[in-house]
Amino acid sequence: MHPSPPFNAPAARRLREALGMAPGHVAYGLGAQYGLRITAETVAAWERGLALPTEYELTALAGVLWCAPGELLTAARSLREHRVSRELAPDELAARVGMATPAYLRMEESGRWRGNERQSAALSEALELTPADFVTATGREEELAELLRSAVTTRWQAYTRPVAKLVPLDRRQIQGVLERLHADYQALMVSTLSWGSTGTDRAGNSGEEGRAFLARIVPRFWETADPRE
Numbered sequence: 001m002h003p004s005p006p007f008n009a010p011a012a013r014r015l016r017e018a019l020g021m022a023p024g025h026v027a028y029g030l031g032a033q034y035g036l037r038i039t040a041e042t043v044a045a046w047e048r049g050l051a052l053p054t055e056y057e058l059t060a061l062a063g064v065l066w067c068a069p070g071e072l073l074t075a076a077r078s079l080r081e082h083r084v085s086r087e088l089a090p091d092e093l094a095a096r097v098g099m100a101t102p103a104y105l106r107m108e109e110s111g112r113w114r115g116n117e118r119q120s121a122a123l124s125e126a127l128e129l130t131p132a133d134f135v136t137a138t139g140r141e142e143e144l145a146e147l148l149r150s151a152v153t154t155r156w157q158a159y160t161r162p163v164a165k166l167v168p169l170d171r172r173q174i175q176g177v178l179e180r181l182h183a184d185y186q187a188l189m190v191s192t193l194s195w196g197s198t199g200t201d202r203a204g205n206s207g208e209e210g211r212a213f214l215a216r217i218v219p220r221f222w223e224t225a226d227p228r229e
Helices: 009-018 023-034 040-047 055-064 079-085 090-097 101-110 117-127 131-137 141-153 156-166 171-196 203-215 217-225
Strands: none
Touching (some): 009 040, 023 040, 079 101, 079 117, 090 117, 117 131, 141 156, 141 171, 141 203, 171 217
16 A cells, blocks of 8 residues: 655645635535545544545545646655655656556665656656755665765766766766865864864864765755756
């Protein structure tokens, strides 16, 4: 059984109220238009976050509320969540990617994408994924974090190729980002050590500041790659 989509309960209530509908009206629409036996109490429970609609129920609810399914979801992270928000069935997305449906579903369910470069590009296009979305949705974020932590604490040049295998960005851009992150981290560490030599307590904070920098290494990577992020 698939887990429920990441339902945005407050959004569902706002959309219903904007249409001047009561929970009972929504329940009636779900039954009349989609054959679902949903009570007004269930609709109210969805809106209060006490229950979650299934994927099909969410799609039907979007139809009744005259909105896209994505408007009823919190920020999508997984492949399945992005697919649902784009109103794509598994077989439709698999066809766009150039992959057999069972093979695609295995990746979606495992959270690990194993498509080739062409399939990855097609996936990003079909789901309208940003590079950051792609890395998160394909289960590569922690691997990227480990590479970035090593890059800023050692020789960043050695990590350009491994990072390029995970991130759909131009290699020259990746080089620039890694060099900048490395410089920022090293400057931070030199600064804290310099202050510590004057007898202040800043040296005691160097380890904490370094850990904080490394803890946010993935967001820093995307912010540096695109300052608008």
